[in-house]
Amino acid sequence: MADGRILIADDEDGLRWVLEKGFRGAGYQVTAVKDGTTALREAEAQPFDLILLDIRMPGIDGLTLLGRIRGKRPDAQVVIMTAHGTVETAIQAMQQGAYDYLAKPFDLDEALLLAERALTARRLSQEVTSLKTGLKEVWEFGALVGRHPTMQEVYKTIGRVAASDVSVLLRGESGTGKEVVARALHHYSRR
Incomplete structure (x- = not known):
């Protein structure tokens, strides 16, 4: 039909x-x-x-x-x-x-x-x-995907850090998304 x-x-x-x-x-x-x-x-x-x-x-x-x-x-x-x-x-x-x-x-x-x-x-x-x-809603930070409140906090932190001129050291287990976060920081910062 x-x-x-x-x-x-x-x-x-x-x-x-x-x-x-x-x-x-x-x-x-x-x-x-x-x-x-x-x-x-x-x-x-x-x-x-x-x-x-x-x-x-x-x-x-x-x-x-x-x-x-x-x-x-x-x-x-x-x-x-x-x-x-x-x-x-x-x-x-x-x-x-x-x-x-x-x-x-x-x-x-x-x-x-x-x-x-x-x-x-x-x-x-x-x-x-x-x-x-x-x-557009999910990919606000490029390859970072997620709507969970914990991920929302990660997005906010990336936004705050990207707006500042501080050096950043990312630590974590292999496969946790350090490189993705680094790319997001680079993309959204003035550096």
């Missing part, structure tokens, strides 16, 4: 219906609208993981809508769909932050595969961001 919230914005009733049924059948939560103004209102009201936009729609056109959505929902993946595809339009859409470009007519399986790729890329991007945030 697929996971993700999808917004489909296309003024062609038949295509919109096929996409909505196809994505629902694949297990996605789908909202389908027929114009750019409604699509913008929906995108502002609730978060979507993937947004499929037709380039030519009543109200707001797809490229203008793409720019507005990227401003409001930068983490949403946006795919531009069009029957009037040119290389210039595709390049413009990608430069404005579209994940990909789907030229009409296209097969439902092609749209489902592209959606799966876009949602996977979104999840991976979120995972990387989360891991980077976690690493």
Whole structure:
């Protein structure tokens, strides 16, 4: 079963219906609208993981809508769909932050595969961001890892000693991290 919230914005009733049924059948939560103004209102009201936009729609056109959505929902993946595809339009859409470009007519399986790729890329991007945030917290002193209160005291001591001009002698058993602490002291000190 697929996971993700999808917004489909296309003024062609038949295509919109096929996409909505196809994505629902694949297990996605789908909202389908027929114009750019409604699509913008929906995108502002609730978060979507993937947004499929037709380039030519009543109200707001797809490229203008793409720019507005990227401003409001930068983490949403946006795919531009069009029957009037040119290389210039595709390049413009990608430069404005579209994940990909789907030229009409296209097969439902092609749209489902592209959606799966876009949602996977979104999840991976979120995972990387989360891991980077976690690493930033844990790796505050380079290769020293740990959140235990004892390690927190070691970090504080390194900070205090690095801020001073005293000579340091590190003693301890083999494998206890003397070299790692020495590197941290060197990195954070003015010496």
